[in-house]
Amino acid sequence: MQDIIDRLDRLRTEARLGGGQARIDAQHARGKLTARERLEALMDPGSFEEMDLFVEHNCTDFGMGESHIPGDGVVTGAGTIYGRRVFAFSQDFTVFGGSLSESNARKICKIMDMAIKVGSPIIGLNDSGGARIQEGVASLAGYAEVFQRNVLASGVVPQISAIMGPCAGGAVYSPALTDFIMMVKDTSYMFLTGPEVVKTVTHEDVSAEQLGGAITHSTRSGVADFAYDNDLVLLKQLRRLLAFLPSNNREAAPRIDSGDDAKRPIYSLDNLVPNDPQRPYDMKELVEKVVDNSDFMEIQAGYAKNIIIGLARMDGRTVGIVANQPMILAGCLDIASSIKAARFVRFCDCFNIPIVTFVDVPGFLPGLQQELGGIIKHGAKLLFAYAEATVPKVTVITRKAYGGAYDVMSSKHLRGDFNYAWPNAEIAVMGPKGASEIIFRSEIKASTNPEAKLKEVTAAYAANFANPFIAARKGFIDDVIMPHDTRWRVIRGLQTMEGKQLALPWKKHDNLPL
């Protein structure tokens, strides 16, 4: 018996070495952790149980019959994060470049199936050259099996992808189907075709960094939601992200005792908005002051910065925050910001996370580029997302809520539960000057001093209509609140709506304007 136990130990030790010490050293030399080291850093200490350690590929072409490595380039299993069960796979770049074989895909699918059955998040730590080239269509089939499960799991359990190496081809499509993508700066890349193929086909000379680095995807393409300095920082933030989320779509996110007084007044908010309506202010300051302990996990912080999205807690409960940012493009909604916010609103709605919206929006961004780019269709995504969301929705208008953007930003008419406005809010079809130019056009034209006339009618319009009381009189605004009371009023709104039930008409699924 001792012989058998020794043999098992030896086999396990060999298997855990993956592609061997030289390749592990090369991985470390690039500043990257190995697949197993990453899982250790991600999971609660000692909680990870590996599965399928001895699985090997079944390919015999291109000399692969002589080259078998137990585990076949991916480590799979289950563990816990802050005591809650998660399933994870971690691709091992030291084994055939982490490429995906038929066997390797079967391992990933096995843990995905388990996660869906028991309602636990799926985490993918990706470091892979894509389809195992030697396996041909068997590898493509493996990818499609993974993709199918990503789609089935979407909206059922949270799926989070970490990109921790050069990920090419099929290796980027599974992450694209998941809820969030985190990347490591300088060591991770995502592209369908690498720089060499690009050069051959389009004659463009680009570096891997320009084409698919963490900065590119977190600031230009919007593919990545987060970019971090190294593997360890990313894994720590992945744990933080998961702590905000429920394990599945039938549960609420865990409530924690944040120790932050729900009734805490924030007097500095009374002076946040400048007197001059054309002057910007930092909406992030408001968000950070209002949420529990200023703990705000911003998502896509470097992309479409005219809208802020992210997760936080209020009175210990997870909320999704959506807020216009007047510092960028005056807070206008454009194509990128509409898509960014729409996807986040839908994510929150999938996973029972109430949505808190802070509004300061002068409208949709005008211009040829936006119209030709399809702002009508893309702006409609955000409208659609808010309108279909059935989670509790609390909205605070801090300054401007003009035109279509007033309707879109979680208005009362889209089944908003509590809609508040600060006393200085301006709720109208458009700004006072634009409105006056249209409705007083003939008076201005007829005037001996058109400029002075415009000023006069604009001031009169602003005094009468640029305020929250007309909307409040119609019940579109539930109350005009003092800025310093914002935290408590939002929390009380959320408390009031806890347990909200709202059904949609029967449908197979909706037809979001894509």
Ligand code: HXC
């Ligand atoms: C088999 C692979 C591989 C792959 C890398 N390797 N990618 N083996 N299939 N797809 C192997 C290499 O041969 C090498 O083995 C080892 O992994 C490390 O690779 P290197 O090239 O030395 O590493 P590096 O210089 O860091 O470059 C990493 C890389 C590059 C950028 C990922 O390897 C690369 O471009 N690979 C091919 C990417 C690709 O075109 N994949 C197929 C996409 S098609 P040795 O033994 O020499 O150390 C696809 C279709 C699916 O995925 C579509 C579904 C929608």
